[in-house]
Amino acid sequence: MTTSTGEPRRRRRPDERREEVAQTARDLALGDGLAALSLRSIASSMNVASGLVAHYEPSMEELTASTFRHVVAVELTEVRALVDDAPTGLDRLDRLVTTLLDPERDALSTIWADAWSLGRRMPLLARAARESMDSWHSYAREILLAAVAEGSVRTTEPDLVALELFALVDSTTAYALVSYRTPKERNQLVRRALEQALGLESGILARRA
Structure with a gap:
């Protein structure tokens, strides 16, 4: 069979079709969220x-689970590229x-918000969310340990502070989805909480915002 231009129509291989489906799902998720995914x-x-x-x-x-995994893995890679070349551990934390x-x-x-909500009824998505959160937690802990080693922050519980960081980030980004408070207020909330958790001078992170 030929197209209207006279060119033969090539049947796509199964691996090409699977990738097309996967890429379409990623594009839809980035445009409208995971909740928009359906056959x-x-x-x-x-x-x-x-x-x-x-x-x-x-x-x-x-x-849905594989789409989420791929999107947030790309996100982590992109964030690392933006953060890792900062000169100090504190600078990396600020940039993160x-x-x-x-x-x-x-x-x-x-x-992320969709993953937590839909994950209540989708065990595979819930597992993907937990494992992805662990990856982000490990990255934040890595940054905090570097900052502790250089003496720019003080904490004996970098694991807990890393958890607190994402609890704050996740809650404030959820606020943003419904336009609760201003971006500046949400940013200051996270930074001031980190100052207290890391024994930093009041305002040292907030002033960087």
Whole structure:
């Protein structure tokens, strides 16, 4: 069969179709959140029948979980690239907070919020969320240990402070989804809490915002 231009239509290989489905799911998630993923929405975006999507991805739960894993793994890689070349551990911590609270990352905040909500009914997604949170926690702990080693912060519980950091970041980015408080207020909330947890002079992180 030929197209209207006379060029032969190439049938896509199964691996190409699977990647097309996966990429379409990622694009939809970044645009509208994980809650937007369905056989119908993916098929519509691909301009194919829902049955074709189901053939290559029979489990929407598995697809949703794998989509989340991929998106947040890319996010972590991107954040590392932005943060890791800062000259000191304290600078890296400051840059991490700045990056995570950047309003430009609101689409990713939506994906995280969806993962926690949908994960109540999707065990595979819940597991992906827990494991991804562990990866982020390990990264924050790495930054805190470097800052402790250089003497710029003081804590005997870097593991706990790393947990507190993301508890604050996650709650304030959730605030942003419903426009609760201003970006400056949310930023200051995280920074002042970190100052207290790390024995820093009051305002030293807040002034960097």
